[in-house]
Amino acid sequence: MPRRFIIEAVMLAIYGEITAPDEPVEFIVPYPTIMELYEFRNSPEPLMSDPDDDLYVKSKIEELIDYLEVPFNRKKLERALSIPWSKSSSILLGKSVSLTIVNALDNEQYGEFLDPIETVIVLTSLRESAPVLTDQPELISRIIDAEIPVQVFGIQDFHFAVETDNLDSQQT
Template structure:
């Protein structure tokens, strides 16, 4: 069974190594983060500090946006994501599966987390899988407000893939 992680779509564009894992992996991606790709592409704000990286990441984001905008894939998502928490998988030959999830923002944490962060947290809780993120502020708030999920920094991806820490280990005193 592949390892599973909740992640936002932009992270896959920024961290290309996540699409070339050492073993099979399934990324659970809230559908709203797919739509967010177009917002990032339209924004003049830089995504990456180096212009060469910026160009590359924007190209990957464009490819991802085009993939999910493809009429066949778009229709598949529209039909498959009608119900809350419905999932639509897209398998790739390198052992990566992108599973798009119709997560719901229920404003559970009010102003503590933005809507996308809330959807990521709720998806991690719902499917009981770790969250991958590169945002230290987000990680700090997860810890500060004792959100009951497991998360890894993107820098620890290989550790999470190879060993990781089980939920049972986290719960033991």
């Protein structure tokens, strides 16, 4: 069974190495973060401070958008958008990686602690009983401070998180 993580779409584009794990992984992506990809692509604001890095990241965002717009993948995604909290069929990103899009909705439950994107990430984590994977230490801190009952991993701990789950499941 693949290890599951809730993640923002932009992190799949930025951190390509997480799409080539040694073990099967399913990334669950809230749909509002897919919409963010289009905003990032069209924004004149740089995403990265280094111009070369910014160009690279924007090209990776474009690649992910193009992949999701392939008719077969687009159809899977569109089916998930008909009902709140419905999920797409798996979209393969590689040999051992799949992507599931969730039509997540922000209900402002954590509005005082989190922004709308962070809220849909947390709500998706709660609904799917899967940990959050993020590159934002501030988000991790806010989740801990607000005592939100979700597991969260920093992106730098991705390989450890995948291995740890496998060890735990083997011991059970």
